[in-house]
Amino acid sequence: xxxxxxxxxxxxxxxxxxxxxxxxxxxxxxxxxxxxxxxxxxxxxxxxxxxxxxxxxxxxxxxxxxxxxxxxxxxxxxxxxxxxxxxxxxxxxxxxxxxxxxxxxxxxxxxxxxxxxxxxxxxxxxxxxxxxxxxxxxxxxxxxxxxxxxxxxxxxxxxxxxxxxxxxx
Ligand SMILES: [Zn+2]
Ligand SMILES: [Zn+2]
Numbered sequence: 001x002x003x004x005x006x007x008x009x010x011x012x013x014x015x016x017x018x019x020x021x022x023x024x025x026x027x028x029x030x031x032x033x034x035x036x037x038x039x040x041x042x043x044x045x046x047x048x049x050x051x052x053x054x055x056x057x058x059x060x061x062x063x064x065x066x067x068x069x070x071x072x073x074x075x076x077x078x079x080x081x082x083x084x085x086x087x088x089x090x091x092x093x094x095x096x097x098x099x100x101x102x103x104x105x106x107x108x109x110x111x112x113x114x115x116x117x118x119x120x121x122x123x124x125x126x127x128x129x130x131x132x133x134x135x136x137x138x139x140x141x142x143x144x145x146x147x148x149x150x151x152x153x154x155x156x157x158x159x160x161x162x163x164x165x166x167x168x169x
Pocket of ligand 1: 031
């Protein structure tokens with residue numbers, strides 16, 4: 001454990017609702033609060049943290065890139081609202097042409113995670129749904145950027161993050 005994470009208490013703003021974090025785990029909650037996940041904030045359950053500039057991520061987020069982190073299915077818990085998730089799958093626009101399935105809250109539309117048939121056994125969660133915003137700055141800070149070939153022109157290499165023109169794996 002780093003001294004930093006021990007010294008700074010969780011920062012859970014209003015949008016975080018009843019979320020929490022401790023040394024090993026944290027919650028991710030949709031905007032309306034119906035869906036809540038629990039995940040590990042370290043390996044092996046936490047696989048990787050990254051920014052994705054692919055054209056799908058732009059469209060899905062309604063923004064210029066997605067801030068993602070991957071968690072092993074064996075280490076992810078649906079605390080509530082799993083039945084409130086709706087899924088949408090397609091492969092047409094996915095670079096690898098494999099199927100990507102999106103799971104989002106049926107009530108508020110927050111995308112909670114994506115699953116790719118290319119890497120079964122893990123899910124790609126969204127950094128912005130993590131309730132403890134302090135984790136966005138520390139343990140879950142993205143380590144790399146991928147699909148920089150389709151990154152919007154007014155964004156540049158993020159300092160300290162490895163760069164990948166296409167998929168990083
Ligand atoms: Zn919701
Ligand atoms: Zn992407």
